[in-house]
Amino acid sequence: MADAKSREDKRPLSPHLQVYRLPLLAVVSILNRAAGVALSGVLVLFIVWLAALASGPEAFAMANGLVQSLIGKLLMVAVAFGLGWHGGNGLRHLFWDAGKGFSIPAAETSGWLVILFALACGLGAAALLFLGGI
Amino acid sequence: MSRSFEGRVRGLGTAHEGLHHWxxxxxxxxxxxxxxxxxxxxxxxxxxGGYEGAVAYIGQPLVVAWFALTLVVACYHAALGLQVVIEDYVSGKGAKFALLFLVRFLAALGAVVGLASLISLL
Structure with a gap:
């Protein structure tokens, strides 16, 4: 069997995702990408909402009913969290592009700041939607 | 013969592009x-203010202009970002080509649908 192994099998494996706990910086980084992909979907939903508004009262009532529903409001909270996450991380990347904040302690601090900022955005949206009556 | 650094960033490197995307x-x-x-x-x-309120508010010229600019920039940014994700994770040449085409098409379609909707609210 050993000689049947392909050349690919002998290549080094790293990091093995099933047994390797990703460090904080890696988690923040991959979730930034995930947030970007998810926000692209949110952009589609926003365009659909705009098109519904332009199409007339019936279409708008349906689209806005979904936004005002519990699931819609929870989605809006998630959108606020995702915008905070992607926006905060984007800002962090701009500092890196300028050559600032590259040390691991600095990157971990800014990573935590992004997490806190995203949570604050989500909580703020939740407060506005569920308490403020938007 | 080695190419100058400027030659590479101007699109003569292995990816034939890159600086503009970045x-x-x-x-x-x-x-x-x-x-x-x-x-x-x-x-x-x-x-x-429900439907009437939304139409009246969003139909203001400056609000239409602001949303239009946001939509175009956001669609462009989304297309650029999704392009990188596809280039990183999709290895098949045909699938990559098809997905990149689809992303660009959908981004353009989204921007046009959004702009048409906004203009109709004016």
Whole structure:
């Protein structure tokens, strides 16, 4: 069997995702990408909402009913969290592009700041939607 | 014969491009910060007064202009970002070509549908 192994099998494996706990910086980084992909979907939903508004009262009532529903409001909270996450991380990347904040302690601090900022955005949206009556 | 650094960043390197994508992604990222932040505030204001209120508020020329700019920049930024994700994770040549085409087509379609909707509200 050993000689049947392909050349690919002998290549080094790293990091093995099933047994390797990703460090904080890696988690923040991959979730930034995930947030970007998810926000692209949110952009589609926003365009659909705009098109519904332009199409007339019936279409708008349906689209806005979904936004005002519990699931819609929870989605809006998630959108606020995702915008905070992607926006905060984007800002962090701009500092890196300028050559600032590259040390691991600095990157971990800014990573935590992004997490806190995203949570604050989500909580703020939740407060506005569920308490403020938007 | 080694190419000059400028020659490589001007599109003669292995990827044949890159600098324009990098610059455009960052310019649209910076622009998105105020564009989306203000758009969210405008949406909060527009959400009062049901259908009539939303049409009246969003139909104001400056609100239409702001949303139009936000939509175009956001669609462009989304297309650039999704392009990188596809290039990183999709290895098949045909699938990659098809997905990249689809992303660009959908981004353009989304921008056009959004702009048409906004203009009809004026």
């Amino acid at each position: 610059t455009a992604q960052r310019l649209t990222a910076v622009a998105n910060i105020p564009l989306i932040a203000v758009s969210l505030l405008l949406l909060c204001k527009a959400s009062k």
